[in-house]
Amino acid sequence: MNPENLKGYEILAIETPENLFDKDKIKAQFMKLRKLWHPDYCPLPESGEVFNHIQKLKVRADELIKEGVWNKDGEIEFMVADGKSYVFRYLMKREIDVGVMYIGAEKVMFMIKQEYEDLYKNACQYIAYFPFVNRKVSDEFHKFLPQVSFNEKVNGDGFVLILKKDKDAYSLKDLIDYHGGKLDSKQVAWIGSGLFNLAAMLEVSGMTHNGFTSDAIFVKPSDHTIYLLGGWWYSGKVGDVLKAIPSKMARVLPRELYVEKRTDSCYDGIQIRSTLIEALGDKTMLGSSLLKGSDVPKSILSWLRSIDTGNAVKRYEDWFKVLESAFGKRKFIKMEINSNKIYKR
Amino acid sequence: MGYSRWKPSDWKSHIASTSTKKREEIFTSNELDNDLDPKNVIRESRDSELNPESTAIIINVDVTGSMGMLAEQLVRKGVGKVFEEILDRKPVTDPHLMITANGDYNCDRTPFQASQFETDMTITNWLEKIYLEGGGGGNRFESYDLPYYFAANQTSIDCFEKRNKRGYLFTMGDEPAPKFLDRQLASLVLGELGLQEDIPFTQVVDQATKMYHCFHLIVAEGSYCRHNWGGGIDEVKRSFRDALGQNVVVLDDIKDLSEVIVSLIEVNEGADKESVVKSWDGSTSMTVANAVKDIDPAGGNYDDAMGAIRL
Numbered sequence: 226m227n228p229e230n231l232k233g234y235e236i237l238a239i240e241t242p243e244n245l246f247d248k249d250k251i252k253a254q255f256m257k258l259r260k261l262w263h264p265d266y267c268p269l270p271e272s273g274e275v276f277n278h279i280q281k282l283k284v285r286a287d288e289l290i291k292e293g294v295w296n297k298d299g300e301i302e303f304m305v306a307d308g309k310s311y312v313f314r315y316l317m318k319r320e321i322d323v324g325v326m327y328i329g330a331e332k333v334m335f336m337i338k339q340e341y342e343d344l345y346k347n348a349c350q351y352i353a354y355f356p357f358v359n360r361k362v363s364d365e366f367h368k369f370l371p372q373v374s375f376n377e378k379v380n381g382d383g384f385v386l387i388l389k390k391d392k393d394a395y396s397l398k399d400l401i402d403y404h405g406g407k408l409d410s411k412q413v414a415w416i417g418s419g420l421f422n423l424a425a426m427l428e429v430s431g432m433t434h435n436g437f438t439s440d441a442i443f444v445k446p447s448d449h450t451i452y453l454l455g456g457w458w459y460s461g462k463v464g465d466v467l468k469a470i471p472s473k474m475a476r477v478l479p480r481e482l483y484v485e486k487r488t489d490s491c492y493d494g495i496q497i498r499s500t501l502i503e504a505l506g507d508k509t510m511l512g513s514s515l516l517k518g519s520d521v522p523k524s525i526l527s528w529l530r531s532i533d534t535g536n537a538v539k540r541y542e543d544w545f546k547v548l549e550s551a552f553g554k555r556k557f558i559k560m561e562i563n564s565n566k567i568y569k570r
Numbered sequence: 571m572g573y574s575r576w577k578p579s580d581w582k583s584h585i586a587s588t589s590t591k592k593r594e595e596i597f598t599s600n601e602l603d604n605d606l607d608p609k610n611v612i613r614e615s616r617d618s619e620l621n622p623e624s625t626a627i628i629i630n631v632d633v634t635g636s637m638g639m640l641a642e643q644l645v646r647k648g649v650g651k652v653f654e655e656i657l658d659r660k661p662v663t664d665p666h667l668m669i670t671a672n673g674d675y676n677c678d679r680t681p682f683q684a685s686q687f688e689t690d691m692t693i694t695n696w697l698e699k700i701y702l703e704g705g706g707g708g709n710r711f712e713s714y715d716l717p718y719y720f721a722a723n724q725t726s727i728d729c730f731e732k733r734n735k736r737g738y739l740f741t742m743g744d745e746p747a748p749k750f751l752d753r754q755l756a757s758l759v760l761g762e763l764g765l766q767e768d769i770p771f772t773q774v775v776d777q778a779t780k781m782y783h784c785f786h787l788i789v790a791e792g793s794y795c796r797h798n799w800g801g802g803i804d805e806v807k808r809s810f811r812d813a814l815g816q817n818v819v820v821l822d823d824i825k826d827l828s829e830v831i832v833s834l835i836e837v838n839e840g841a842d843k844e845s846v847v848k849s850w851d852g853s854t855s856m857t858v859a860n861a862v863k864d865i866d867p868a869g870g871n872y873d874d875a876m877g878a879i880r881l
Binding site: 320321322323341344458459467468469470471472475476479481482483486507509511513514516517524527528530531532534543 | 726769
């Protein structure tokens, strides 16, 4: 694309500098565009507006170069503190609380803002050294937790954290979006089972995750594996000071959390229940919109909406009782999905 | 529910027809009316062409002992005043009003009743159907947990679900709050709750607070407060403040019930406290001033902005 050939309205529609300039030709392209659209030379009525927009994009382009981040059409180029540049190819980009998440075929990259340095370090610490209670638990659960592929300070501001991902695992948020904002309750059932199992493991290990949001959870429909890749910036040992919580959980977490500011495994339970309600189609995460006219079994909905009293192991057991009362004996539920369907729409 | 609109002329006719009636002539039910039975029901407040931006408002009255005067106040003057002042002052849009009534599930036959959400005079029909049991026991609390649990678990409201805006829940009475929601007794009233254990009152209120701005009005004229049984009004305040904080207010005069409710909504939505107080005449302004003095604006909407929330 040659930016000189763009119409005024096309330039005005561009929101990020990467979509106007080539990284290596920013200055030259800007000078040409400046001449073309300067109101003193250009007779078109929109010239002033277009000219100002080009100026703004140039300023932002300079900032991005300084920050060492350049993001274009499915790939992002970034530079780390020692000056080395890397390119990450992604299928989906999503803004998250602490920055931006890029979902690649077999990796997930988080670009974390400088202001969350403490949370980034927190994540790195617990991902690298998760305190499994014993070898048996470690053997069973380590595959569901993230493995770091790369983490560095970015040249400029912020941090990059790249985690390995199974190629057939998708962010739960993407899966919900793909299905029009709601998953069938039988699909939510197995996702819930995996999540409550993970929460029980966390509690047994004396840990809390505190970030069970739909963009932190990755699911693999082909074998019902649940991966907890994101959100580790909020994690801590049970009883630790809680530094931060995900923005979308502000409405569902209890008021005592804001007073005591300590981690508690019941908060993981509340977040999982809320995320499952979101997966069932209620964006408020409280479930009241599903009370009437939804096909979610009443026993499941009322259990998910009930007050969580803690004890993750009992919660996990109760979840199975609720599922059995709603659907009968446990069986494998298929979901016909693949990466092309989700990410190449 | 909520597909029509309030008409002042209908309200005037209603006042004329009830002004000469005694309380027992207005409230004729001597048992729970089936339409008010809260067991296994969902009450809905929905936007409509006439009320495109509905705001769900629940007013819960205590109907134990002498507290039947609250329902009487609402039916004679209260609901009309609430509707008219909200429509006039517009602290919130398109009010949808639901009336609920609590007794005591430890001893009453009818511990809880719930109308539909209404936008017009129909609400008075619901009010008049309420059974004023006049029960309650000597256990030093009433079942104020039921309206909170009901609001959180058995209502579905568009203001919250479509616009992220919380509704309003006002409870009122003269006795202390219960410490726990008794899951077995509450299940008999509301239907199977699926709870594993009794739930602290603070948690029940916390759950309701996700969808509603919640306030409790302590009726200073009530027997428990006046006669200083137990800890009197201070005990009542303490019992609710753990759960509701500043949103526990004293209602000095029940004749000003509606004005206090409207003023609490105004101040909560950000109106200037002094202006709100001055907007009422005479003794009403004093009652309102006392009620709103500790209230700070809460804002109506959840913030959808991204960014980790620091604690």
